[in-house]
Amino acid sequence: MRTLDELRADIDRVDEVLVRLLNERARVACEIGKVKKERGIELYQPDREKAVLAHVRSVASEGPLGADAIARLFERIIDEARRLERRMIDGDEDGQ
């Protein structure tokens, strides 16, 4: 059996990949913010958010987390994306 330290090193490695991917996603969200601003599209798009959640649910079936937990995690990711998009729309750099 692997030691706790080894397992924790695994967690750290996966976290690094996750952070990289989350930032990649965030960069796309910023682009979307710019497009919304240019075209005068509303920041909050409930239908699109619903579609995003449905999509991650549909690909979540195989892991131990399950669709509900994945959806809860993605709610938080969407919250942050909305905050970033607002930053692009308002031209507000600190975003706090």
Add this chain to the structure above:
Amino acid sequence: MVVVMEERATEEQIENVVSRLVEMGMDVHRSTGVTRTVLGAVGRGHPDKGLIEMLEGVHEVVRISEPYKLASRTFKPEGTVVTVGDVRIGGDEVIVMAGPCSAETDKQVRDAAAAVRRAGAKIFRGGAFKPRSSPYSFQGLGEEGLRLLRDAANAENLKLVTEVMDVSQIELVERYGDIFQVGARNMQNFTLLRELGRARKPVLLKRGISATIEEWLLSAEYVLSGGNNDVILCERGIRTFETATRNTFDISAIPVVKKLSHLPIVADPSHGAGRRDMVAPMARAAVAAGVDGLIIEVHCDPDHALSDGAQSMFPSQFDRLMAELRIIAPAIGRSICLETVARRGWGS
């Protein structure tokens, strides 16, 4: 703020609430639970709690931060000390303000000033404009009264706190007084509060007769937001169902305000109780509860006072009260006019 949706709220209702919060400039954190959805809203926007509560599907709206900013302890953790010459309100010393309800005659005002100064008061109180419940009651002497009060205060080396009732009186009262008093009936006279925010003398803001502590602090916010940082709060009793006393003196407001706000708070046990025999116990309790000062009505001939005679103390009663307060204050790490204690100890 946190918005708790109803158990059977539809997706459409939830989306509507999110959309309104986003419009109001808030960042929304949505948590979809098994039975309820909770929305957390953070940011620099100013969402209207009442408006969100009225939206369909909303069960409850909980505000996390206080609606007042400049008055809150979150904004300024250390206590504010309001300085009037060499008198500091909000420091270790409990400052006593005393005097008649209103200026009546030169002799009455001078006698009262001498009596309260001898007992250890640092600030003279007295009104020239009286907001009476009845239009047929004595309304005060106006500028003549202000002059009498100022002369009496000067003669005894006391500061002067006196009431301003209306925007039109600010200039006049500022000329004679050291601290503007805003009475309970004017606590929500926002025009007056805004103008006092532009003044450069401290404001003693009494709690309205039916005002919550939050409303009271919001009134202080009006003065502070105008740029006048010297606001002293004054608890003077609130209206309850009890009829044995004129008002119910809210002792609990003292520690509550101390926790919520950095502003100094003083207590007015004269109005708080409304009866001479109740003033001393309420004053003792207020000092024990941690007030930064007291404002007490003292009249040399209260039975013939033109206003508030029933709640004005005789000078001898006031002397005794001050002696008692000098014993109570040190128990909670405060002092109360030490130099007079010394004089009494070594003198007569």
